[in-house]
Amino acid sequence: MDCAVFESILADYLDGTLDSAGRAALSKHAEGCAGCREFMSEVSGGIALLEQLEEVEPPQELITRIAFQTPQGRTREAFEEPPGWWGRLTARWLQPILQPRWAMGMAMTVLSFAMLERCTGVQVQHVPSADLNPMRVVMNLEDKIVRAKDRMVKNYENLRVVYEIESRLSEVQRQSNNDAPQQNSQDKKDGGQKPEQGGQK
Amino acid sequence: MSAAAIAAISINSNIPSLAKAKLAPWVGMGPARARATEALNAEIQLVERCLAGEQGAWDEMVQGYTKRVYAICYRFTGRDNEAQDLTQEVFLRVFRTLGSFRAGEGSFVVWLTRLTRNLLVDHYRRTKRDRATDALEDKLAVLEEKTAQSARTDGMLAGREAGELIQAALEKLSPELREAVILRDLQELEYREIARVLNVPEGTVKSRLNRGRAELAKILKRHRVSV
Numbered sequence: 001m002d003c004a005v006f007e008s009i010l011a012d013y014l015d016g017t018l019d020s021a022g023r024a025a026l027s028k029h030a031e032g033c034a035g036c037r038e039f040m041s042e043v044s045g046g047i048a049l050l051e052q053l054e055e056v057e058p059p060q061e062l063i064t065r066i067a068f069q070t071p072q073g074r075t076r077e078a079f080e081e082p083p084g085w086w087g088r089l090t091a092r093w094l095q096p097i098l099q100p101r102w103a104m105g106m107a108m109t110v111l112s113f114a115m116l117e118r119c120t121g122v123q124v125q126h127v128p129s130a131d132l133n134p135m136r137v138v139m140n141l142e143d144k145i146v147r148a149k150d151r152m153v154k155n156y157e158n159l160r161v162v163y164e165i166e167s168r169l170s171e172v173q174r175q176s177n178n179d180a181p182q183q184n185s186q187d188k189k190d191g192g193q194k195p196e197q198g199g200q201k
Numbered sequence: 202m203s204a205a206a207i208a209a210i211s212i213n214s215n216i217p218s219l220a221k222a223k224l225a226p227w228v229g230m231g232p233a234r235a236r237a238t239e240a241l242n243a244e245i246q247l248v249e250r251c252l253a254g255e256q257g258a259w260d261e262m263v264q265g266y267t268k269r270v271y272a273i274c275y276r277f278t279g280r281d282n283e284a285q286d287l288t289q290e291v292f293l294r295v296f297r298t299l300g301s302f303r304a305g306e307g308s309f310v311v312w313l314t315r316l317t318r319n320l321l322v323d324h325y326r327r328t329k330r331d332r333a334t335d336a337l338e339d340k341l342a343v344l345e346e347k348t349a350q351s352a353r354t355d356g357m358l359a360g361r362e363a364g365e366l367i368q369a370a371l372e373k374l375s376p377e378l379r380e381a382v383i384l385r386d387l388q389e390l391e392y393r394e395i396a397r398v399l400n401v402p403e404g405t406v407k408s409r410l411n412r413g414r415a416e417l418a419k420i421l422k423r424h425r426v427s428v
Contacts, residue, residue, distance in 0.1 A: 007408065007411060008404060008407060008408070010411055011392075011407040011410055011411060012407075039411075039415060042414070042415035042418045042419060043411050043414045043418075044414075045414075045415075045418035045422075046382075046413070046415055046417040046418040047386065047414055049367050049370075049417055049418060049421065050367070050382065050386040050387065050414070050417070051386075052363055052364065052367060053276075053364055053367055053368070053387060055272065056271065056272045056275045056276070057268065058267050058268055058271035058272075058285070058288065059281075059285070062271065062285050062288060062289070063263055063264060063267050065289065066263050066267060066288070066289055067259070067260050067263050069289060069292075069293065070259065070292065070293065070296045
């Protein structure tokens with residue numbers, strides 16, 4: 001008997017299911033092979049260790065939880081897993097959408113549009129179908145953009161004119177203010193000399 | 202449920218009949234074999250009752266097999282909370298796929314154990330990165346403290362402490378060796394049943410079992426712990 005055969009029948013030997021001839025051959029090999037002898041002692045040691053492990057008991061609440069997590073009153077259909085294509089479709093694509101948060105999101109979107117409609121004064125019911133023509137929508141949009149741009153340019157130009165006039169006016173005012181003190185001082189000079197002239201007369 | 206009723210359900214559905222696979226009474230069989238056959242028939246009947254939607258059958262199944270599933274999960278993971286979550290997951294899967302159980306392909310226990318083992322392997326792969334700490338080193342540190350307190354110098358441990366240490370050593374085995382040891386030495390399955398569960402030849406099961414047991418003894422010897 002070689003070591004490989006020894007290892008292959010060792011489990012049966014330790015279980016006590018090996019026939020007498022096998023047992024004798026195994027014992028004979030173990031006597032002559034130190035490696036196999038040690039291996040057998042380790043395996044027996046392992047079995048002895050595992051025998052010391054006590055049975056584990058699941059907590060009672062686990063059994064209750066498992067019983068509750070699966071629906072009561074099961075039917076044969078409930079156990080038959082493979083769903084049809086519609087079942088697979090709804091399970092895969094629609095299930096994530098059909099949730100309260102999505103419904104809430106949709107409701108908020110509708111509300112936002114309603115408020116927008118109310119604020120802008122556009123009544124969806126009164127929009128003729130002709131206005132929904134893409135070409136027309138684009139043209140209207142372009143027209144609006146061009147108008148808005150023109151208005152902005154015009155405003156800017158107007159503002160420039162106003163600033164120019166204002167700056168001119170302030171300049172004129174400043175100049176007139178500068179002239180007035182000079183006139184006053186001239187007048188004062190003239191007024192101081194007059195009595196003298198009168199006195200001379 | 203009578204045999205006629207079971208037969209009627211089986212004929213009316215597309216599911217291959219489990220009742221038909223019921224083992225016929227064996228004339229002149231030994232008492233052990235007769236008991237095993239009886240247990241197998243009871244398993245098949247329970248599955249059939251669950252599939253038929255019989256009131257209370259599912260609860261009976263949960264009651265009857267939770268201990269086995271939980272024990273495998275606990276011994277494999279070494280953590281109570283993980284074992285509980287995995288047991289729940291196993292039963293959810295059983296609930297969904299019970300229709301795929303075929304009585305002719307082995308006992309229900311083998312089917313259930315294979316399902317549990319597959320889930321455990323998935324879980325092991327998923328959580329491989331999270332297991333950075335060494336359970337045995339942690340346990341040894343705690344136990345060293347305890348033995349120091351109780352002034353025991355011989356390194357002999359017993360009872361709960363020994364159990365904890367063996368469990369920690371079990372967790373150090375590779376998953377292949379660990380599952381073989383758990384299924385044989387703790388769940389007491391036959392070699393051919395383990396071979397079916399693990400989908401390997403019986404010779405491989407025996408080899409893994411030898412190596413697992415020897416490795417377990419060596420691990421504890423290396424840490425100079427006698428239990």
